Amino acid sequence: MALPIPTLDHVVINARDDLDQAAETYRRLGFALTERGYHSLGSMNHLAMFGTDYLELIAVPKNAPAEVRPDVMAAPFGLSGLVFGSEDSTAAYTAISGNGINAKPPREFTRPVAIDGGTRDARFRTVTLDQSVTPYGRVYFCHHFTRDLVWRDEWRHHPNGVVAVQRVVIVHPDPTAAARVYSGMFGEAAVRPSVGGMMLIVGNTNVDIVTEEALRRELGGAAPDAAGRSTYMAGLTFRTTSIAQTARVLAENGVAGISEVAGGLMVPAASALNATLAFFE
Numbered sequence: 001m002a003l004p005i006p007t008l009d010h011v012v013i014n015a016r017d018d019l020d021q022a023a024e025t026y027r028r029l030g031f032a033l034t035e036r037g038y039h040s041l042g043s044m045n046h047l048a049m050f051g052t053d054y055l056e057l058i059a060v061p062k063n064a065p066a067e068v069r070p071d072v073m074a075a076p077f078g079l080s081g082l083v084f085g086s087e088d089s090t091a092a093y094t095a096i097s098g099n100g101i102n103a104k105p106p107r108e109f110t111r112p113v114a115i116d117g118g119t120r121d122a123r124f125r126t127v128t129l130d131q132s133v134t135p136y137g138r139v140y141f142c143h144h145f146t147r148d149l150v151w152r153d154e155w156r157h158h159p160n161g162v163v164a165v166q167r168v169v170i171v172h173p174d175p176t177a178a179a180r181v182y183s184g185m186f187g188e189a190a191v192r193p194s195v196g197g198m199m200l201i202v203g204n205t206n207v208d209i210v211t212e213e214a215l216r217r218e219l220g221g222a223a224p225d226a227a228g229r230s231t232y233m234a235g236l237t238f239r240t241t242s243i244a245q246t247a248r249v250l251a252e253n254g255v256a257g258i259s260e261v262a263g264g265l266m267v268p269a270a271s272a273l274n275a276t277l278a279f280f281e
Helices: 019-028 070-074 089-098 175-186 212-222 243-252
Strands: 008-014 044-049 054-059 078-086 107-115 118-128 138-144 162-171 191-194 197-202 205-210 232-240 259-261 264-267 276-280
Touching: 008 138, 008 162, 019 044, 019 054, 054 078, 078 162, 078 232, 089 118, 089 138, 162 212, 162 276, 175 191, 175 197, 175 205, 191 205, 205 212, 212 232, 212 264, 232 243, 243 264, 243 276
Parallel strands: 008 054, 078 138, 162 205, 232 276
Antiparallel strands: 008 078, 044 054, 107 118, 118 138, 162 232, 191 197, 197 205, 259 264, 264 276
């Protein structure tokens, strides 16, 4: 069976049990968030929808039982999820498992969406790689059965002008070894060497796997708190229609520590729930 083609579905910021703080932080950063959603798995979220991908803020309710999304509570605040798109999650599972990648069987869940004066269930099926394969965070495929309840034009307009996720940065002590997971899932042509590590090409998005040294060299004091981890997801770059508009919104909202970087802007992890953010036109 043919291996899947890498496409980016969304990225995930982990808010543990404080979704209120996460939503306030990302609205201040200029993202227009959807109403709070509640998964049948017990977790809850807000989304910032873009053209073909999106940003998800995820958490569990305060004082939720330990069995409710332990994967969310086990991870520190910050970038914790890299999610690939799939039009056939069962085929994706069969293909990547057959190629020696340790993945969990497909799992389905729902989320009610208030729309057009009523409520409908958004339906999903996911295939998640085992944590031993991606110790830096959750990596999975998401199969949307109800795309019309997720990508809607009225949710795609953001004060900061963001229209897409351009880059994801992962820290790993051995980028070459970490990249083998992706060449195993998507083929050798999807992965190539880059400055400081390896790069996975995911449509119009680059996933850079770099060493801690390379990350600190690039981000300096804007880098996230590793929280004792040797491998973790560190940051995101967004494409915006107007960097001037982004700068204005960040300044008006009092976001601290913004710096200019090669024609773009960088927001330190301390101002973005422990994920370094960059914005470019």
